[in-house]
Amino acid sequence: MDQPKVIMSLMFFTMSLAFYFLATAFYIGYWLTRKDWMGQAGTSLTYVAGFSMTMILIFRAVESGHAPFSNLYESMVLFIWAVTIGYLWMERKYKFKVLGAFVMTVASLAMVSAWLLPFRFKNIEPLNPALQSKWNFLVKILEPLGLEKYAIGWLDFHVFATFIGYAAFAISFAVAIMYIIKIRYEARSKKSFLFDSFPPSKVLDELSYITIAWGFPFLTVGIVTGAIWANYAWGTYWSWDPKETWSLITWLVYAAYLHARVTRGWRGKKAAYISIAGFLAVIFLYWGVSFILPGLHAYA
Amino acid sequence: MSSLWKLLYSLKFTIFVIMTIALVSIIGTVVEQGRDAAWYAMEYSDRWVDIILKLKLDDMYHSPWFTGLLILLVVNIIACTIERFPPKWRVLLRKVDKVDTGIIDKLSHRDTFNLNKNTSEFKSTLIALFTKRGYKVKADDVSGGGIALYAWRGIIGRFGSDVTHVSLLLILLGAIIGSFAGYKDFKAVYVDTSFSVPDSDFEIRLDKFWIEYYDTGQIRQYNSNLTVIEDGKDLFTKHIWVNEPLFYKGIRFYQSSYGKAWDRVAEAELTLASKGVTKKIYEPIVIKWDELTSIPGSPYSVRMIGYLADFAYDYQNENFYTKSGDPNNPAANIVVYDSSGEQIATTWLLLNHPDLLGPIPGTTDHLYLTGYRPTHYSGLSINKDPGTNIVWLGSTIMGIGFIFAFFIYHKRIWLSVEVQEDGINTVKVGGIINKNQLSFDKEFDGLVAQLKLEAGVAETLQDNEED
Numbered sequence: 212m213d214q215p216k217v218i219m220s221l222m223f224f225t226m227s228l229a230f231y232f233l234a235t236a237f238y239i240g241y242w243l244t245r246k247d248w249m250g251q252a253g254t255s256l257t258y259v260a261g262f263s264m265t266m267i268l269i270f271r272a273v274e275s276g277h278a279p280f281s282n283l284y285e286s287m288v289l290f291i292w293a294v295t296i297g298y299l300w301m302e303r304k305y306k307f308k309v310l311g312a313f314v315m316t317v318a319s320l321a322m323v324s325a326w327l328l329p330f331r332f333k334n335i336e337p338l339n340p341a342l343q344s345k346w347n348f349l350v351k352i353l354e355p356l357g358l359e360k361y362a363i364g365w366l367d368f369h370v371f372a373t374f375i376g377y378a379a380f381a382i383s384f385a386v387a388i389m390y391i392i393k394i395r396y397e398a399r400s401k402k403s404f405l406f407d408s409f410p411p412s413k414v415l416d417e418l419s420y421i422t423i424a425w426g427f428p429f430l431t432v433g434i435v436t437g438a439i440w441a442n443y444a445w446g447t448y449w450s451w452d453p454k455e456t457w458s459l460i461t462w463l464v465y466a467a468y469l470h471a472r473v474t475r476g477w478r479g480k481k482a483a484y485i486s487i488a489g490f491l492a493v494i495f496l497y498w499g500v501s502f503i504l505p506g507l508h509a510y511a
Numbered sequence: 512m513s514s515l516w517k518l519l520y521s522l523k524f525t526i527f528v529i530m531t532i533a534l535v536s537i538i539g540t541v542v543e544q545g546r547d548a549a550w551y552a553m554e555y556s557d558r559w560v561d562i563i564l565k566l567k568l569d570d571m572y573h574s575p576w577f578t579g580l581l582i583l584l585v586v587n588i589i590a591c592t593i594e595r596f597p598p599k600w601r602v603l604l605r606k607v608d609k610v611d612t613g614i615i616d617k618l619s620h621r622d623t624f625n626l627n628k629n630t631s632e633f634k635s636t637l638i639a640l641f642t643k644r645g646y647k648v649k650a651d652d653v654s655g656g657g658i659a660l661y662a663w664r665g666i667i668g669r670f671g672s673d674v675t676h677v678s679l680l681l682i683l684l685g686a687i688i689g690s691f692a693g694y695k696d697f698k699a700v701y702v703d704t705s706f707s708v709p710d711s712d713f714e715i716r717l718d719k720f721w722i723e724y725y726d727t728g729q730i731r732q733y734n735s736n737l738t739v740i741e742d743g744k745d746l747f748t749k750h751i752w753v754n755e756p757l758f759y760k761g762i763r764f765y766q767s768s769y770g771k772a773w774d775r776v777a778e779a780e781l782t783l784a785s786k787g788v789t790k791k792i793y794e795p796i797v798i799k800w801d802e803l804t805s806i807p808g809s810p811y812s813v814r815m816i817g818y819l820a821d822f823a824y825d826y827q828n829e830n831f832y833t834k835s836g837d838p839n840n841p842a843a844n845i846v847v848y849d850s851s852g853e854q855i856a857t858t859w860l861l862l863n864h865p866d867l868l869g870p871i872p873g874t875t876d877h878l879y880l881t882g883y884r885p886t887h888y889s890g891l892s893i894n895k896d897p898g899t900n901i902v903w904l905g906s907t908i909m910g911i912g913f914i915f916a917f918f919i920y921h922k923r924i925w926l927s928v929e930v931q932e933d934g935i936n937t938v939k940v941g942g943i944i945n946k947n948q949l950s951f952d953k954e955f956d957g958l959v960a961q962l963k964l965e966a967g968v969a970e971t972l973q974d975n976e977e978d
């Protein structure tokens with residue numbers, strides 16, 4: 212069997228890795244020194260990194276001949292791509308560049324973990340039978356064009372929605388950490404060069420909510436489309452396999468967060484801790500379940 | 512009683528219940544589910560086995576205590592819906608009879624400026640302005656020449672949480688219906704055999720089963736052709752594969768697995784060898800299951816009537832059996848006939864031990880099993896779940912609830928124009944949003960800037976500062 216051609220996507224991955232490190236370094240530099248040009252550099256590099264990640268996804272699709280989210284490595288790329296796009300959109304809208312120091316650190320760590328994956332995770336494997344679900348109507352539309360292999364199905368939709376959700380939670384996690392730092396300094400009303408440049412805690416709390424308000428519906432769509440797919444592939448929409456159960460656990464933690472925010476005595480700090488717990492659950496759901504717990508899910 | 516009720520609709524209790532369900536759910540992902548007692552006895556120490564079996568951790572998501580937690584959540588949601596939502600609805604849906612602008616002083620988003628315009632002209636400008644921004648408007652004239660205005664939009668966003676909660680109840684209802692009125696079953700089916708479907712009035716026959724491979728030898732897909740038989744007649748045939756089930760009369764048939772049969776083969780290859788005075792090895796012949804076949808050039812005909820994948824002899828019961836489903840010791844049961852059609856022997860031929868049983872009785876001719884082609888069965892999951900559609904309905908409604916709750920904000924603006932003693936009119940405007948203050952800051956500033964322009968106190972629409 213000849214080696215699948217993953218050269219282009221691997222090349223873009225290596226470049227992206229550098230862009231993420233640089234962008235993170237400049238954002239942290241901006242936070243520590245408050246020099247505007249550093250913030251500008253951070254933003255520009257993040258745009259470049261986002262573009263480079265988009266190229267990885269496109270090349271993976273071309274190289275593998277299916278939607279580029281079928282293994283751990285590809286899904287990491289999708290996840291980091293979504294964090295980047297989500298962050299850039301937030302920066303445009305709310306203009307808080309210090310957030311970049313934290314969000315891009317999370318993104319860079321994710322890049323490193325994807326980079327450290329053994330090569331067999333990065334290579335292209337043929338899809339096993341259960342992963343081949345395509346919407347018949349799309350296949351029919353694409354067939355005359357010879358593009359039917361790019362038809363997508365519930366599974367692609369499921370992975371895509373889930374990872375948009377994870378990405379939103381990752382951003383919320385970074386913001387929640389900033390919130391907890393910030394509120395300690397506000398409580399002591401002490402000057403602090405490092406943390407005065409954070410947005411006020413009230414704003415951080417809002418931002419954390421807004422990102423979860425995006426992530427929660429997406430995670431829900433991910434779970435429901437996963438259930439629809441399972442109903443086709445395994446015959447039941449819910450079988451309590453560890454991956455499913457962990458996604459339900461994560462979903463419940465964020466449901467608790469939403470209610471904490473409307474409960475006296477729970478908004479603010481406790482809500483922020485729930486958001487952090489939620490993201491830890493996401494990490495376990497994403498990496499822990501795949502490597503530690505037995506189950507039907509391969510990776511996503 | 513009333514304090515119990517209070518607990519049931521308190522949000523703190525909700526957080527507690529949700530977090531408890533989340534935490535205990537972890538147990539079932541660590542302890543493998545659905546194994547038998549012997550398996551747990553092997554994996555865990557006695558103390559743990561005791562705990563696992565007593566607390567039903569081997570099937571915890573269906574255990575009474577876990578079901579109890581779910582019921583608690585349902586009661587919690589119902590209590591909450593009864594207690595909190597009617598008052599909220601009453602407030603939200605009340606018709607505004609008279610606009611009360613006294614509230615403006617209490618709002619955190621507010622502004623005051625002068626009006627350099629005629630009030631009645633300003634009033635129609637305001638109505639147009641708010642309507643254009645998607646608000647509903649109620650504007651009253653106040654005695655003395657002033658204006659009291661109330662504008663609002665996105666009220667439906669406030670119902671998002673209620674819609675979500677109802678949808679959750681629907682999903683749980685669908686799950687309950689499924690667990691009581693549905694069933695799951697599995698059948699290993701051979702080609703050209705049929706079975707009657709439980710809890711229904713039709714049969715399914717497997718016409719064909721085949722596997723497709725990638726060039727690399729990995730499995731691409733497995734497929735079955737299933738025919739539905741009703742009242743003895745073939746109704747229709749459907750090609751199913753993984754992810755493409757057959758659905759008929761509320762029952763789904765899924766391609767879920769396949770395997771090699773342990774008690775039959777499609778074909779066997781036999782070789783006859785004469786070890787008498789004249790030694791001769793005949794051309795091998797291929798025989799089909801239960802089909803009389805003559806061996807060319809010899810007086811014999813053979814028929815295969817049995818097969819065992821892992822052949823063994825049970826001395827206690829004096830019969831043959833298979834030790835496992837794996838072809839560790841394949842053996843074919845063959846009946847041998849002579850040229851006149853007389854049955855002369857029934858024998859087991861072992862692939863791995865060719866000379867175990869000696870020659871055909873009364874001759875020097877040996878028969879060997881030299882190969883075989885296995886028969887596959889198609890593993891079909893059969894599933895009836897009349898609750899599924901309710902679950903999908905609930906999920907769709909949940910989606911609608913989320914759109915309302917997370918993407919439509921309830922915004923309210925009050926505005927008053929007061930005529931002062933000195934003839935200068937002042938405009939007071941205040942606004943509130945139910946969530947997402949950040950986006951409202953900007954929007955409110957923009958609104959005030961536009962109002963100032965209309966009021967004639969600003970020359971141009973300034974870009975509002977963004978910090």
Ligand code: HEM
Pocket residue numbers: 463466469470473519520521522525529584587588591592595669671672673675676679916917
């Ligand atoms: C797993 C179960 C539950 C889920 C998934 C859920 C979901 C939601 C969602 C998505 C919202 C909207 C949040 C927002 O707009 O930020 C919400 C709000 C709310 N939920 Fe729940 N909920 C659940 C259980 C409960 C229970 C048991 C109660 C009863 C005490 C409850 C009471 C409320 C209240 C009072 C609100 C705020 C309503 C409003 O401001 O209009 N929830 N819920």
